[in-house]
Amino acid sequence: MKKQICLAGVLAVLAFNSFGQAPKKKVTTKAASFTKYVDPYIGTGFHGHVFVGANVPFGAVQLGPTNLSEGWDWCSGYHISDSTIVGFQHTHLSGTGIGDLGDISFMPTTGPIKTYKGGLKSMESGYVSLFSHKDEVVKPGYYKVKLKRYDIGVELTASTRVGMHKYTFPASKNAHIIIDLQEGIGWDKAKETYIKQEDQYTITGYRFSKGWADDQRIYFTAVFSKPIKNFAVYDSTAKAGTQVKGTKVKGVISFETTKGEVVYAKVGISPVSSANALLNIKAEIPGWDFNKVVAQADQAWNAQLGKISIKADSLSQLKKFYTAFYHSMIAPSIFNDVNGDYWGTDKKVHKNVGFNNVTTFSLWDTYRSNNPLSTIIHPEHTNDMINSMLAIYQQQGSLPVWHLMANETNCMVGYSAVPVVADALLKGYDGFDHNLAYEAMKTTAMEDARGIKYVKKYGFIPADSSRESVSMGLEYAIDDWCLAQVAKKMGKTADYEYFSKRGQYYKNYYDPKAGFMRGRLSQTEWRTPYSPFISIHETGDFTEGNGWEYTFLVPQDVEGMIKMLGGEEKFNIKLDSLFIAEGDMGKFKSPDVSGLIGQYAHGNEPGHPMTYYYDYSGQPWKTAEKVRYVLDYFYTDKTDGIIGNEDVGQMSAWYVLSALGFYPVNPANGLYVFGSPVINEATLKLQGNKTFHIVVKNNGPKNIYINSMSLNGVNHTKTYFAHKDLMKGGEMVITMGDKPGKVWGVGETNKAVSVAK
Numbered sequence: 001m002k003k004q005i006c007l008a009g010v011l012a013v014l015a016f017n018s019f020g021q022a023p024k025k026k027v028t029t030k031a032a033s034f035t036k037y038v039d040p041y042i043g044t045g046f047h048g049h050v051f052v053g054a055n056v057p058f059g060a061v062q063l064g065p066t067n068l069s070e071g072w073d074w075c076s077g078y079h080i081s082d083s084t085i086v087g088f089q090h091t092h093l094s095g096t097g098i099g100d101l102g103d104i105s106f107m108p109t110t111g112p113i114k115t116y117k118g119g120l121k122s123m124e125s126g127y128v129s130l131f132s133h134k135d136e137v138v139k140p141g142y143y144k145v146k147l148k149r150y151d152i153g154v155e156l157t158a159s160t161r162v163g164m165h166k167y168t169f170p171a172s173k174n175a176h177i178i179i180d181l182q183e184g185i186g187w188d189k190a191k192e193t194y195i196k197q198e199d200q201y202t203i204t205g206y207r208f209s210k211g212w213a214d215d216q217r218i219y220f221t222a223v224f225s226k227p228i229k230n231f232a233v234y235d236s237t238a239k240a241g242t243q244v245k246g247t248k249v250k251g252v253i254s255f256e257t258t259k260g261e262v263v264y265a266k267v268g269i270s271p272v273s274s275a276n277a278l279l280n281i282k283a284e285i286p287g288w289d290f291n292k293v294v295a296q297a298d299q300a301w302n303a304q305l306g307k308i309s310i311k312a313d314s315l316s317q318l319k320k321f322y323t324a325f326y327h328s329m330i331a332p333s334i335f336n337d338v339n340g341d342y343w344g345t346d347k348k349v350h351k352n353v354g355f356n357n358v359t360t361f362s363l364w365d366t367y368r369s370n371n372p373l374s375t376i377i378h379p380e381h382t383n384d385m386i387n388s389m390l391a392i393y394q395q396q397g398s399l400p401v402w403h404l405m406a407n408e409t410n411c412m413v414g415y416s417a418v419p420v421v422a423d424a425l426l427k428g429y430d431g432f433d434h435n436l437a438y439e440a441m442k443t444t445a446m447e448d449a450r451g452i453k454y455v456k457k458y459g460f461i462p463a464d465s466s467r468e469s470v471s472m473g474l475e476y477a478i479d480d481w482c483l484a485q486v487a488k489k490m491g492k493t494a495d496y497e498y499f500s501k502r503g504q505y506y507k508n509y510y511d512p513k514a515g516f517m518r519g520r521l522s523q524t525e526w527r528t529p530y531s532p533f534i535s536i537h538e539t540g541d542f543t544e545g546n547g548w549e550y551t552f553l554v555p556q557d558v559e560g561m562i563k564m565l566g567g568e569e570k571f572n573i574k575l576d577s578l579f580i581a582e583g584d585m586g587k588f589k590s591p592d593v594s595g596l597i598g599q600y601a602h603g604n605e606p607g608h609p610m611t612y613y614y615d616y617s618g619q620p621w622k623t624a625e626k627v628r629y630v631l632d633y634f635y636t637d638k639t640d641g642i643i644g645n646e647d648v649g650q651m652s653a654w655y656v657l658s659a660l661g662f663y664p665v666n667p668a669n670g671l672y673v674f675g676s677p678v679i680n681e682a683t684l685k686l687q688g689n690k691t692f693h694i695v696v697k698n699n700g701p702k703n704i705y706i707n708s709m710s711l712n713g714v715n716h717t718k719t720y721f722a723h724k725d726l727m728k729g730g731e732m733v734i735t736m737g738d739k740p741g742k743v744w745g746v747g748e749t750n751k752a753v754s755v756a757k
Contacts, residue, residue, distance in 0.1 A: 034305035035140045035298050037315070037322035043095070043646055044080040045639035047591050047603070050646050051094035051330055052078045054143045054156040054163070056300040058358065058381060060334040061269060062092040063156050063163035064143055066102055066185060068120060068128050072591060075099040077185045080639045085147065086117040086128045087180055088156060090163050090269050091218065094330040095646025096362065097592060098411070099186015100212040100404065104220045104269065106165060106179055110150045110172040115234045115250045117183060127178055140305075140326060141297025157294045159284035160334055161277075165265040166290045169257035177265065179203065179222070179251040187211040195251040196243035200227045203251060204274035213407035217343060218269055221277040225264035225288055229255040264288055271335055271343035271406065283338040304329055307377050308656075311681035319637045321659055324652035328370055329378075331648050332385055335359035335405065343406045346395035355387040355431075361403040362648035363420060364412035364475070365605045370653035371420045372664040375427050376726070379687055383431030386424050389417050390432060393440035398447060413468055413543050414475025415444045419667040422482040426489060426668055427723055438490060441483050445476075445499070452476070460508040463519030463527040463541050470509050470517050471543035471606070474553045477506040481556035482668040506554050510564055515574075516547040533583030533599070544592040545606055548578060548599035555609040555665050557754050558616040568617050575613055579626065595634050595643035597626070602634050603644020608654050609665040612673045615719035615752040620674070621705050621740035623719075627658055627675035628704040660694065661706075661734065662721070666754055670723040673752045674745070676704045677734060690729030697735045707741035709734045719745045720752045 043050035053064015066077035068084035075096050077089065087105035109127050118126020129149035137144035143156040153168035169175050181193035188211030195205035206219040231253055233239045235246030244251075257263070266285050268277035285293055305322055312318050335357050336342035342357040344350050350357070358381075363371075374382045392400045392408075399417035402409045418441050425437055445452070451461040451472050461469040481503030487495035509517045511526055519527035519541035532547030534540075542550050552575070554561035562571040579598040594603030601607050611626035634643035635655050642651050657663050661677025677696050684692040698707075709716045712730040721732075744750075 033302070034308070034322055035301050037318040038140050038301070038305070038326045039319050039323050039637060040138045040140070040326070041080060041639050042320070042323045042637060043327065043639075043642040044078060046642065047073060047594060047644055048640070048642040048646050049073065049075045049093075049095045049097075050327060050642070051076045051092045052138055052143070053088075053092065054141055054158040054297065055330065056141060056158060056160055056297050057304045057329045058331065058333050059158060059160045061090050061158045061161060061163045062094070062330070062333070063088060063090050063158045063165075063267075064092055065131075065145065066092075066105065066183075068117065068123075070099070070186070072097075075186055077102055080133070083130050083132065084120075084123070084128050085131050085145070086126075087178070087183065088154065088165065089183075089185070090220070090267060092185070093360070093648075094327065095648050095651070097645055097647070098212045100184070100188045101216075102183060102185030102188055103207050103209070103216070103218040104179070104181065104267065105183050106177060106222075106265065106267070108147070108150065108152045108154065108167045108169070108263075109176045109178060110152070110170065111174055113174075113176060113232070113252055113254070115178065115180070115252065117180070140301040142294050155290070157290065157297055159293065159296065161270070161280040161337065162266055162268045162284045164285055164290060164293050165267070167263045167265075169261050169263060171257060171259040173256050175255055175257040177224075177253040177263070179205075179253070181205060181207045182248040182250065184209055184211060188216070190247050190249075192245065193247060193249035194243070194245045195233060195249050197228065197231045197251075203228075203231070203253070204277070205249070205251070206274065212409055212411070213404040215347070215407055216405045217271060219272065219274045219277050220267055220269050221274045221281060222265055222267045223278075223281060224253070225262075226255060228253050264290060270337050270341075272337055272341045272349050276337040276339065276341055280338050301326070307685060309683050309685075310679055312679065316637045317678070320635055320641070321656065323637075324635070324655040327646060327652040328373060328649035328656060331360035331362070332358040332388070333360050335388075344395045345392050345403075345406050345408065347406075350391070353387075353391065356384040357391065358384055358388045359403060359405055360648060361385075361389070361400045361417070362650070363400065363402060363416035364414055365647035365650040366653070367416045367419045367667050368605055368608050368650060368654075369657055369664070370649040372423060372667065373653045373657055375424060375429070375723070376684070376686075379429070380431070382424055382429060386421055386429065386432045386437065389421060390436050390440055393436075393444070397443070399440050399444040410450070413450075413472035415479050416475065418444065418479040419482040422486045423668040423670075425486055427670055434490070438486055438492075441486065442495065445480060445483055445502075455502065455505065458523075459505050460520050463521055468541060468543045470519055470541040470547075470550055471545070471553075473509055474506050474517070474550060477503050477554075478556045478667070480505070485668060503556060504560065506557070507560075507564055510551070515565075517551045517553075518547055531583075533581075543606075544604050545601065546599065548581060548583070549601060549607055549610075552578060552610050552613065553606050555667065556669075558613055558665065558752070559754055562617055572614070572617050572619055575610075575617070576622075578610065592645060595630075597629070601644075602630050603651075605647060605650055608650075609663065612663050612665045612675060612752075615673050615745065618746075618748075618751060620719050620745035623674075624676040624705050624740075627663075628678070631655065631658055631676070631678055632701075661696070665752070669754060669756070671720045671753070671756055672723065672726070673720045674706060674709075676706070677736075684726070686727055686729055690727070692726055692729050693731040695731070695733045697733065699736045702738045703736040705737050705740045706744050707735050707737040708744050717744050717746075718750045718752075722756060
């Protein structure tokens with residue numbers, strides 16, 4: 001990926017709602033105009049995997065184009081390098097490492113009917129069309145493109161559960177809309193599909209498929225503005241009648257059009273029934289005013305993006321920040337109907353549950369930044385997420401690992417729902433049952449599956465018993481530490497002591513002779529041969545990384561890690577080496593590992609807290625240097641402007657928090673550690689009509705070091721502050737300089753801590 005310009009400022013005002021160059025003239029965001037700074041193209045190049053299309057914050061519908069090409073860089077269905085479109089599908093993932101969804105594909109065409117999408121070498125055999133990015137308009141809640149092959153203009157918008165299409169046709173006696181229920185994205189393959197014409201305006205059906213999620217079920221109802229002249233159904237070949245069930249079902253609507261004639265379609269989706277999908281349409285988009293729906297989607301995004309009001313040095317900086325903020329709010333997405341019905345993990349319909357059920361929990365990624373960010377700016381959405389996780393626990397017997405569309409994928413290591421639930425509970429969220437939450441966390445941590453039985457028995461996972469044993473064990477130690485803090489808060493002393501002990505099991509993977517974490521076979525034997533530079537994804541001891549990076553995966557107990565690595569001086573030398581060591585990581589074949597600074601890989605999540613560790617070891621200026629470098633060079637306003645896979649908002653959430661100037665190194669201790677803010681000013685609008693105002697003085701490309709700071713008028717020299725103090729409201733004033741301050745952050749009492757005294 002090209003290393004592109006710097007980031008010098010961007011930032012944040014957050015509010016309660018449900019859900020080098022010399023500085024130029026400062027730019028301030030104004031009310032109701034935040035969406036104009038969002039560029040959804042950012043992350044569509046390189047390995048960003050971001051969704052492109054129309055949606056609203058956390059919406060069930062992600063309505064956008066899907067390219068003909070397939071592969072890892074098309075996990076979202078779209079890549080900037082492509083110029084083909086096979087349809088406009090109503091569900092997409094954003095920033096995942098596996099392709100899935102792509103449900104209910106619509107494709108307007110003219111001419112002879114074709115029901116096969118076509119191939120890269122035989123486009124004419126199918127209905128695929130070329131397009132030009134010059135003909136695209138992409139912004140939050142709206143998408144526009146011209147299908148070159150058919151001279152059809154396509155515009156898309158969406159509400160939470162409904163996608164709205166606007167097709168501008170040429171004059172044609174053979175105009176069509178193909179509804180393809182066979183096609184999906186990536187691993188997704190149709191298992192059972194059904195389509196039926198209900199009347200001259202309405203089509204219903206469903207798509208059951210198997211992909212990353214084993215048993216996906218999406219129902220739909222489509223209502224058209226123009227009467228259907230002819231409707232034909234196919235399952236590989238043409239079938240008689242107006243309905244068909246099969247695995248390759250297509251429905252083709254046909255009519256005549258005049259030049260410039262507009263045909264609208266409203267498509268409601270539901271996890272429960274076509275009747276509910278129609279109910280969603282009636283509730284969310286009852287009329288045919290397309291522009292009104294576009295405006296409402298824009299308003300929905302502005303309501304969320306408007307939680308952040310900022311002053312920055314350039315439009316480019318605003319663009320980077322607000323796009324990152326936008327990407328952090330695509331998921332977890334709504335997975336229920338307007339009446340509250342949803343399809344559970346137990347394969348039952350649940351009603352009247354009292355919360356919005358959500359899905360797409362990329363927890364191994366998001367517990368590090370995106371979920372903590374939500375505890376600041378999305379209180380009601382945070383409660384919905386926790387309640388959804390607790391419902392999943394009640395239905396499947398454990399908290400979710402990587403949950404998608406009522407399915408447990410068990411993807412990635414750890415039980416990363418634990419730090420998310422723990423963080424919300426410890427921060428005082430009370431919109432869920434605390435006793436049930438504790439039960440769910442403890443039950444999950446005491447299972448025997450996924451190597452946990454070895455943790456309980458030996459204190460480590462033998463390398464020959466489980467793949468990625470070291471990464472898994474280190475994640476469990478983080479999770480167990482978080483659970484211990486909840487036990488302490490709830491007065492469960494024995495549990496606190498037990499899980500605190502398990503939170504220290506990271507030490508059992510450290511080989512003092514090698515000086516690194518490594519695979520352990522027994523109390524006396526390590527896996528050999530061994531090199532800290534080598535990582536073998538899937539079959540080795542580490543998950544998308546190596547011994548160098550995973551030696552530092554101890555965000556729950558940085559002080560203990562410092563002691564384990566030989567004390568502060570040796571730790572700082574070792575941490576310095578992480579950022580300069582050259583070896584096989586750079587040659588690692590997996591594209592998950594990107595954004596390298598030595599052996600540090602910012603393009604993958606385990607490294608995200610590590611630039612902040614110097615605040616714990618007495619050298620906060622080094623944190624400032626590393627954080628500012630990442631902010632300036634690994635995030636840009638270009639299409640390849642995300643240095644790695646977006647991972648459902650995690651990469652972007654790291655940017656949002658770090659641009660503010662602080663970061664939750666420990667995922668559940670309620671503390672934020674300072675780095676190097678790139679904003680000039682920010683106002684965080686908080687629950688209860690409170691505000692937290694941040695003023696950054698003397699900031700600039702060279703002035704990257706915090707020299708002094710005050711919190712509510714009182715000198716603040718510590719390298720951290722508390723979530724509870726942030727949420728009280730107030731003002732923080734930070735003064736920057738081109739050299740480290742002689743007072744701020746210096747000395748034993750100012751070091752960041754894992755547990756506030």
